[in-house]
Amino acid sequence: MAPVTFSNVKKSYGAVKVIHGVDIDIADGEFVVLVGPSGCGKSTLLRMLAGLETISDGEIAIGDLVVNDLEPKHRDIAMVFQNYALYPHMTVEENMGFSLLHRGASTAEIKERVDWAAGILGLAEYLGRRPGQLSGGQRQRVAMGRAIVRNPKVFLFDEPLSNLDAKLRVVMRGEIKALHQKLKTTTLYVTHDQVEAMTMADKIVVLNGGHIEQIGTPLDLYDNPVNQFVAAFIGSPSMNFIKGRVDGDHFVAGDARLPVPPGAAEGRDLVYGIRPEHFTLAADGGIEAEVVVVEPMGSETQVTMRIAGQNVFGTFRERVLALPGSRLTLNVDPADTHLFDAETGLRLPRDAV
Amino acid sequence: MKTDLSPRMKIALYGLMLILLVPFVFPTWWMVTSSVKPISDIFAFPPEIIPSRFDFSTYGQAFELQPFAKQYWNSAYIAAIVTGGTLIFSSMAGYAFARIDFPFANTLFMVVLIGLLIPSEVTIVPLFRLFLSWDMINTHWPLILVPVFGAPSVFATFIMRQFFIALPKELEEAARVDGLGRFKIFWTIALPLSKPALGAVAIFTFLHSWNLYLEPIVFLSSPEKFTLPQALTQFTDAYGGAMWNIQLAAATMTALPVLIVFVIAQRQFVEGLAHTGLKG
Numbered sequence: 001m002a003p004v005t006f007s008n009v010k011k012s013y014g015a016v017k018v019i020h021g022v023d024i025d026i027a028d029g030e031f032v033v034l035v036g037p038s039g040c041g042k043s044t045l046l047r048m049l050a051g052l053e054t055i056s057d058g059e060i061a062i063g064d065l066v067v068n069d070l071e072p073k074h075r076d077i078a079m080v081f082q083n084y085a086l087y088p089h090m091t092v093e094e095n096m097g098f099s100l101l102h103r104g105a106s107t108a109e110i111k112e113r114v115d116w117a118a119g120i121l122g123l124a125e126y127l128g129r130r131p132g133q134l135s136g137g138q139r140q141r142v143a144m145g146r147a148i149v150r151n152p153k154v155f156l157f158d159e160p161l162s163n164l165d166a167k168l169r170v171v172m173r174g175e176i177k178a179l180h181q182k183l184k185t186t187t188l189y190v191t192h193d194q195v196e197a198m199t200m201a202d203k204i205v206v207l208n209g210g211h212i213e214q215i216g217t218p219l220d221l222y223d224n225p226v227n228q229f230v231a232a233f234i235g236s237p238s239m240n241f242i243k244g245r246v247d248g249d250h251f252v253a254g255d256a257r258l259p260v261p262p263g264a265a266e267g268r269d270l271v272y273g274i275r276p277e278h279f280t281l282a283a284d285g286g287i288e289a290e291v292v293v294v295e296p297m298g299s300e301t302q303v304t305m306r307i308a309g310q311n312v313f314g315t316f317r318e319r320v321l322a323l324p325g326s327r328l329t330l331n332v333d334p335a336d337t338h339l340f341d342a343e344t345g346l347r348l349p350r351d352a353v
Numbered sequence: 354m355k356t357d358l359s360p361r362m363k364i365a366l367y368g369l370m371l372i373l374l375v376p377f378v379f380p381t382w383w384m385v386t387s388s389v390k391p392i393s394d395i396f397a398f399p400p401e402i403i404p405s406r407f408d409f410s411t412y413g414q415a416f417e418l419q420p421f422a423k424q425y426w427n428s429a430y431i432a433a434i435v436t437g438g439t440l441i442f443s444s445m446a447g448y449a450f451a452r453i454d455f456p457f458a459n460t461l462f463m464v465v466l467i468g469l470l471i472p473s474e475v476t477i478v479p480l481f482r483l484f485l486s487w488d489m490i491n492t493h494w495p496l497i498l499v500p501v502f503g504a505p506s507v508f509a510t511f512i513m514r515q516f517f518i519a520l521p522k523e524l525e526e527a528a529r530v531d532g533l534g535r536f537k538i539f540w541t542i543a544l545p546l547s548k549p550a551l552g553a554v555a556i557f558t559f560l561h562s563w564n565l566y567l568e569p570i571v572f573l574s575s576p577e578k579f580t581l582p583q584a585l586t587q588f589t590d591a592y593g594g595a596m597w598n599i600q601l602a603a604a605t606m607t608a609l610p611v612l613i614v615f616v617i618a619q620r621q622f623v624e625g626l627a628h629t630g631l632k633g
Binding site for chain 1: 521523524526527528529530531532533534537542545546
């Protein structure tokens with residue numbers, strides 16, 4: 001176990017810059033998730049830490065050791081790949097013991113470590129099988145087993161759940177989290193799925209276009225996104241954005257007037273942000289919205305509505321039985337709202353609002 | 354591959370295949386049956402599809418007229434060495450072209466591939482002069498060195514490269530993280546997984562060497578050094594007339610190992626070529 005530090009890390013392929021100076025501090029034993037849309041550089045960062053990509057500039061350190069020029073095998077890391085990358089010609093036992101074997105461990109030691117890992121992951125009865133004879137979830141476990149047998153300083157996960165079906169993904173998500181709680185090994189986990197990021201991470205790093213947009217705990221990012229990108233990326237369904245201006249203690253968009261905290265910046269183009277679950281149904285005197293689509297989920301009702309000619313999405317605990325074309329009256333707590341600069345996308349600080 | 358065909362379609366297809374079989378089966382049948390006919394019956398008219406008289410002494414005579422056992426051994430050990438050598442060089446070269454970044458890799462690969470375009474008839478005279486200067490004429494060295502470093506090996510390298518390119522890169526990355534160096538990755542991961550391609554390369558390299566004809570007649574002059582295809586031409590009587598039945602007996606013995614290999618390994622051969630992306 002060890003902390004990991006990225007200091008001003010850059011990566012370019014020829015003239016194309018893909019990572020533009022990234023700083024991340026990962027504490028010992030922390031579970032950090034790199035999340036972002038595809039092409040944001042999250043996998044590249046992970047692979048740079050693994051030693052599978054060179055580092056163009058900056059420094060990556062595991063503990064006190066700068067690993068920039070070290071081969072992967074000298075970095076004491078273990079990686080779980082998106083397609084698992086199990087050796088198809090070896091049994092589960094051989095796959096899991098492979099790295100130990102090539103590090104000169106004794107047969108007895110390998111057996112002990114593999115049995116230990118297989119015990120934790122529930123693979124004991126599959127040790128003699130080959131990867132081709134296993135289900136997707138079992139392969140995923142073998143890939144994890146291969147990582148944990150060595151007791152490395154850092155675990156790296158590169159979109160490990162994206163090849164699984166939705167149900168299994170939820171199960172494996174829980175298993176990875178439970179495994180981390182048991183082993184407490186520093187973990188860097190890459191995903192494009194913000195739900196995985198929210199549910200698993202101690203700390204989330206949101207990346208976009210090779211830049212860090214924001215680093216924070218899941219709820220911190222959810223409640224206090226620094227900009228429109230993070231606000232839109234974190235949370236599902238995504239935050240609603242409505243364009244308009246502040247006039248006194250209201251945000252005016254077309255003929256709609258939405259409540260904002262007092263003292264908001266007046267007179268310039270802003271974007272009003274509100275999460276779907278922060279709309280509540282009001283008896284009267286609230287925001288008028290026209291119902292477009294109603295999707296009952298059982299536990300909640302999702303409603304697509306139009307406010308001031310712009311589509312917004314609401315999630316209600318109540319069962320909304322409105323017909324398309326009818327009108328709903330909504331309330332919003334000003335404390336749940338966000339205001340973003342229309343030009344820069346940055347969120348206006350609360351105290352300035 | 355499973356396809357649903359109507360019974361009528363099936364019968365039609367099988368009928369077509371039977372017709373297509375004739376040009377392949379008939380010469381083989383003719384070779385085998387004629388090898389046990391008395392020489393006068395071979396060209397009898399109408400031809401005898403099933404021999405009426407049998408004479409198995411031809412098989413013994415093939416060994417008396419020439420050092421046929423020695424020639425058999427020559428062909429076998431040369432083919433074995435060529436196959437082994439080609440497997441080693443083509444897999445390593447193919448792997449390097451597929452996976453290692455080195456300057457001008459693609460250009461170099463093109464240059465290597467051009468070797469396939471040059472017919473062996475064009476290079477045989479320069480090669481003869483080269484081996485003459487190395488004092489290797491009338492030895493088996495040219496028959497080993499030319500295929501291992503020549504066109505057959507180029508083709509094998511191409512097949513191996515295509516195969517290695519198709520192997521998931523993550524497997525090798527996983528091996529790197531697991532602590533392996535380049536050669537160990539090649540040896541313990543890439544090579545064991547390339548068995549289908551290696552099988553295909555082994556079969557066609559062996560066949561190529563076994564059937565080699567031009568090179569032996571150019572480079573070899575003494576009968577005890579001959580390989581089988583060359584030896585087959587030597588079954589003649591004192592006047593240079595072909596001793597058909599003995600020659601065909603020798604031909605049958607020459608073709609036998611090849612047929613056996615094909616029957617055993619045809620699946621692997623087809624799969625190997627399919628794996629390398631060479632199928633149509």
